[in-house]
Amino acid sequence: MPTGAIPAMKLMTRHSTIVLSTALVAVLAAADVVAAVRQPAKVTFLRDVAPVLLRRCSGCHGRRVSRGGYRLHVFSELMRAGESGEASVVAGKPGASELFRRLLEKDPEARMPRQDDPLSAAEIEAIRKWIAGGAVFDGKDPDKPLRSQLPPRQHPMSPVAYPVPVPVFALAFSPDGRQLAVSGYHEVTVWNPADGRLIRRLGRRPQRIHSLDWTADGGSLLVGGGTPGEYGELALVDGQSGRVRHLYGTFDDVVLGAAISKDGKRVAAGSAGRETRAWPVDEIKPAWSSRVHSDWVTGVVFSGDGRFVVSASRDQTVKVHDAATGGLFTTYNGHRKQLGKFTGRFAVYAVGFDETAGRVLSVGAGKAIRIWDPVLAKSENGTAADMEGRFFKAGHTRFIAHGFGKTTFGLDAAAGHAWAGGADGLVREFSVKSLKTVRSYEGLADWVYSVAASLKGDLVAAAGYSGEVVVWSRADGRVVARFLSAPGLKPAGR
Structure with a gap:
């Protein structure tokens, strides 16, 4: 499932060699004197300083961009000098610290963030106190991304009544088919799929929910x-009260896919920060973490036997991990196909597993859903010695020509069937065995981000950009319920 466009952030540039004004030097000297005699209030780096620097500065001084040769997305990099050679942070001396001095510059071309609003007085004071107090790092690893070490956020309550609809990025039927969980703004809403009635709201969740299971x-x-x-954040919450049972951890970007193994013993998640992790269901320490993708991890699923964690990505690959150790079992490259009917190089946005067929299903851009087996995919990858011969083999992958004209974002699979929908607003059901379309479900006119099916309830649901959820009967395709997943907001014209 996609996150949608992430607005570009106007953030700090840094460490070009500019002479500070005499007045500013005096202010900084005074700051060091005051720091020496004042007992600063307790300020911690991860709680008070890192969130400010990441929010306002990492766009120009992060993993991908390093203006002035300076990065601060990792603590060890933050403490190093940039191209100017000036010490970024001098413990105990804010006035001697280039990072702090740039926040106070009067010249807008020298002040940071450059060409943007300055930090607030409270934010600047927090940074001053942290440096004056010794610039202590209170994280676990100074060489790992700061975002992944931030403490969990205290999420606000969602609005009592929504002023506008919000896109729906995730849907999930309860095992008995009597409840439909829907992503909301800082909450998960739970509805009766038979009549579209709101049952409960599980609040104080992250701003955007991209995965539910x-x-x-x-x-x-x-x-x-x-x-x-x-x-990013992954949590197991009580389905009735919304109480957090396990907060598995934070990520350096939004979690886009998550899943529970069939036996209920493990959970796994993938993020837009290219990371995949897995945990024992009752532990908060990850069993493993992997960064083998080169772009967003868009979906995660367990194989039916629990042996594998399968992760899809915008990097046009699907990775198969050993569920116990995280070791890379194989890479599926079927979305980079060069020969045959369904050729092209396509981002992968959704992945599922059909236990009846014992196969992985993956889809994204392109004209077909891929159906494949991890073990066979590994054998077909072979070695460098037989590469030329493998290049001309068709392989074991089977293809469902879905007929969508645009990218497919939503996918569910069970009992030999697959359900999919995407950017052209269409939802269809397919037979994994015959590769044929079983039924088309009509009623949505905007981008579809999520599709879910309930075998117990004999229902199919889909939703997306418009915020409207439509529930259909699997038996005949008729609309059973239609509702706007925005509590308190009445649809126009109704």
Whole structure:
């Protein structure tokens, strides 16, 4: 599932060699004197300083961009000098620290963030106190991204009544088919799919929810989401009260996919920060973490036997990890196909597993859903010695020509069937065995981001950009319920 466009952030540039004004030097000297005699209030780096620097500065001084030869997305990099050679942070001396001095510059071309609003007085004071107090790092690893080490956020309540609709990025039927969990703004809403009635609201969740998965007993929900470009989070919450049972951890970008293994013993998640992780369901320490993708991890699923964690990505690959260790079992390159009917290089936005067929299903851009087996995919990858011979083999992958004219974002699979929908607003059901279309579901006119099916309830649901959720009967394709997933907001014209 996609996150949508992430607005470009206007953030700090840094460390070009500019002479500070005499007045500013005096202010900084005074700051050091005051710091020496004043006992600063307790300020911690991860809680008070890092969020400010990441929000306002990392766009120009982060992993991908390093203006002035300076990065601050990792603590060890933050403490190093940029191209100017000036010490970025001098513990105990804010006035001698280039990072702090640039925040106070009067010249708008020298002040940071450059060509943007200055930091607030409170933010500047927090940075001053942190440096004056010794510039202590309170994280676990100075060489790992700061975003992944930030403490969990205290999320606000969602609005009592929504002023406008919000896109729906995730849907999930409860195991008995009687409840439909829907992503909202800082919440998960739970609805009766038979009549579109709101049952409950599970609040204080991340700003955007991109993944939902129920436990087998229907008692808990695995919720993955965050704020694009800033923060990701994975939590297991009580399906009735919304109480957090396990907060598995934070990510350096929004969580786009998450899943629970069939036996309920493991959970896994992938983020826009290119990371995939897995945990024992009752532990908050990850069993493993992997960064083998070169772009967003857009979807995650367990194989039916729990042996593999399968992760899809915009990098046009699907990676198969050993579920216990995280080791890379194989890479599926079927979305980079060069020969045959369905050729091209396509981003992958959704992945599922059909236990009846014992196969992975993956889809994104392009004209077909790929159906494939991890073990066979590994054998077909072979070695460098047989590369030429493998290049001309068709391989074991089977293709469902879905007929969509645009990118497919939503996918579900079960009992030998697959359901998919995408940017042209269409939703269809397919037979994994015959590769044929079983039924088309009509009623949505905007981008579809999520599709879910319930075998127990004999229902199919889909939603997307418009915020409207449509539920259909699998038996005949008729609309069972239609509702706007924005509590308190009445649809126009109704």
